[in-house]
Amino acid sequence: MPLGSCLVRVNLTALVIDGVDADDHPDSVPLSATLALEPMVKPGKMLQYNDAGVAKLKALTRIEVEIGPLGDIVDRDRDYVKVPAPDATTTNMSELQWRAKFENVKYGAKAVQVDDIFFYAVPGGEINLADHINVAPSSTAVQIIRGPRGYGVVDVQNDDGELVFLAGPEDDPAAQSEVGRVAAPSANVTNSAVAPLVSTAGVTRDAVDTRVATVGDQRYATLEAAAGLSEVVDTKLSKAVADQNYVRMVRLRDLWTPYSREVYPASDVLVDKYTTDHNEGGDFSASIKTVPWNSTTQQNTQSSQMVAVNPSNVAGGGMNRPTPRTLGAVIDLEWEISGNVLALMTALTGGHYDSQVYVSDEAGVMRPLRSRPLVWTGADSTGFRLIKFATRRTRRIRFVGQANAAYYQLVIPGTAMVRRPPDRTLMLSLSDSFLEGSGMYVAGSAETYSTASICDWIQERTGWAHVRMGQGGTGLLNNGSGQNIDGPANGTAGNPVPFFHDSNIDKIKAIGKNKIRLILINGTINDGELWQSKQHVIDKLTAGLNKISSWDPGIRFVLWGPEPYNFGEPGAAENLTNVNVARTRAGYLDVVAARKDVVGYVDTNNPADPFFYGSGSEAAPNQTPQAARTSTDGIHYNYAGGQEYAEQCMSVTGSFMIEAVREQVA
Structure with a gap:
């Protein structure tokens, strides 16, 4: 009989001041958080499980999941998580209590506190954590718990140095259950041991606290040595700090300030469209201000390395060129604008152009202006994305524009104000075209956009600025030509280069020391058969990695991939068994284990649990997970596939540990 499990759900939102909508009621917005589910058992206590007559031991561990953009649990493509629910049928436990802890709870950048919730796992059952909270109206009210009538504590027992509290019917010990436990007082903590250390006539807690150093929760440990404890601690602590053994570590997600996935209120948006006449509404008739593409004082260009499309004609617009290749990347710019109307002047490429705009709401949380990027399907033109809000206030505006389309300037009325917003935490990615959006729009696919790439999902999830150093067809070895050549493809400057080519490293160094918090390296399948061995x-x-860390040792790295794509026939499972992919995985795992500056590896192509599998694409559908997630070009994801892959990777990435404060280097 299999070990039972219990399904757990929760929806976590905050009530905030009413925004710009039709009513005047407080708004409900999702909270971001990590949900940690902890079994209420003594550390080290094992679960004994009868597996068809064979006794097995199983450790009960802490389970962590993310609270996603809608306030629900996110576990792969599920909005729930299951926890073990043992009972006396097959285990040595009649029931198991769990503690639900909400960690790093935030509304935007604002911290929110949520109390722990306790529940008993029901085999085969479903738990909504909202049904198990304390529902008292205030902290001073009579405490009322939802659920069946309970019992008081009826017994306290000593279990190997712990005091175990039991509740249940007094006349039926078999029906009593554990409701909590604490460490029993140490046997050597006695009045006779404590008395010599204090000068008061009677031994009191306050008197002891003035003489004995506090170390964690062990308030009275090693009392006999207390007289010289402070000197010993000071000496060891100073040495530990000097050795950097006591750096405070946090999970990566604790440093993120994610965007809301709820669209900016439509009631506050009067106009959002492409036009060839920015003044069609008359908002720019009196006077205008402009912020050109190459301004560094009135716009934030952290995520873009802006250069002139034509170096001999600066007025001809700019492009984002973060790598040595001539081909540009998606444009990513930010402003702080006080007013209610703006126009973003850009080249509208014929047939298809798309862009996305993010706007800060009244609480400062960034939201997409639309649920999908805005698309232009007209002829080649120089035009504007014209946006007008119903209210006048200061907003942070972020514009993400299609790659290889010239961007010219921001236009606002003369009465408005524009400032360069503060920098965000900065990361960059080294990848092929799989992450970066320059080639993400694929004509004929059900839904693809240049400005809805995995890099965009990463930025929404982290709230960080992101330099997209993607180059199609490249890898650690591959220069885009299918060959292991440490130089530009075809030997021509301006063509793609491998990830760690010196010209690419120079682009990273141009950003400056102490600026980059994290570098994501997407382990690409492009290197494939070029690998000779693990x-x-x-x-x-x-x-x-050494090329970068020797320049700035404060940078940390995360590795992803390679992607679990199968370019063979259906059922060939090339993505799970290919020897070259296996070499990449094995090599990455060894590097992660050996290096302190690599904080983690997202094993997307683990044969035991790939992020997707199958073969085909929208062009050759065969009802496999890969086909449903892949656009008609057969090598890039569609909108749904990219969003899901990014969510899976970021859920794992967020759990990696990193220094709370970046190391500053000279």
Whole structure:
């Protein structure tokens, strides 16, 4: 009989001041958080499980999941998580209580406190954590708990140094259950041991606290040595700090300030469209201000390395060129604008152009202006994305524009104000075209956009600025030509180069020391058969990381992939068994284990649990997970596939530990 499990759900939102909508009631907005589910058992206590007559031991562990953009649990594509629910049928436990802890709870950048929730796992059952909270009207009210009538504590027992509290019917010990436990007082803590250390006539807690150093929860440990404890602690602590053994670590997600996935209130948006006449509403008739593409004082260009499309004609617009290749990347700019109307002047490429705009709401949380990027399907033109709000206030505006389309300037009325907003935490990604959006629009696919790439989902999830150093067809070895050549494809400057080519490293160094918090390296399938062995992977990756860390040792790295794509026939499972992919995985795992500056690896192509599998694409549908997630070009994701892959990868990435404060280097 299998071990039972219990399904757990929750929806977590905050009530905030009414925004710009039709009513005047407080708004309900999702909270971001980590939900940690902890079994209420003594550390080290094992679950004994009878597996068809064979006794097995199972450790009960803490389970962590993310609270996603809608306030629900996010576990792959599920809005729930299951926890073990043992009972006396097959285990040595009649029931198991769990504690639900909400960690790093935020509304935008604002911290929110949520009390722990306790519940008993019901085999085969479903738990809504909202049914198990304390529902008293205030902290001073009579405490009322929802659920069946309970019992008071009827017994306290000593279990191997812990006091175990039991509740239940007094006349039926078999029906009593554990409701909590604490460590029993140490046997050597006695009046006779404490008395010599205090000068008061009677031994009191306050008197002891003035003489005995507090170390964690062990308030009275090693009392006999207390007289010299402070000197010992000071000496060891100073040495530990000097050795950097006591750096405070946090999970990556604790440093994020995610966007809301709820669209900016439509009631506050009067106009949002492409037009060739920015003054069609008369808002710019009196006077205008402009912020050109190359301004560094009135716009934030953290995520874009802006250069002139034509170096001999600065007025001809700018492009984002973060890598040595001539081809540009998605444009990403930010402003702080006081007013209610703006026009973003850009080249509208014929047939298809798309862009996305993010706007800060009244609480400062960034939201997409639309649920999808706004698309232009007209002829080639120089035009504007014209936006007008119903209310006048200061907003942070972020514009993400299609790659390889010239961007010219921001236009606002002369009465408005514009400032450069503060920098965000900065990361960058080294990848092929799978992450970066320059080639994400694929004509004929059900839904694809240039400005809805995995990089965009990463920015929404983290709230960080993001330099997109993606180059199609490249890898650690591959320069985009399918060959292991440490130079530009075809030997021509301006063509793609491998991730760690010196010209790419120079682009990273141009950003400056102490600026980059994290570099994401997407382990691409493009290197494929170019790998000679696992050691080849280790050597190449290590050498590349050393090029960066020797320049700025404060940078940390995360590795993803390679992507679990199968380009063979249906059922061939090439993505799970290919020897070259296996070499990449094995090499990455060894590097992660060996290096402190690599904080984690997202194993998307684990044969035991790939992020997707199958074969085909929208062009050759065969009812497999890969086909449903892949656009008609057969090598890039569609909108749904990219969103899901990014969510899966970021859920894992967020759990990696990193220094709370970045190391500053000279």
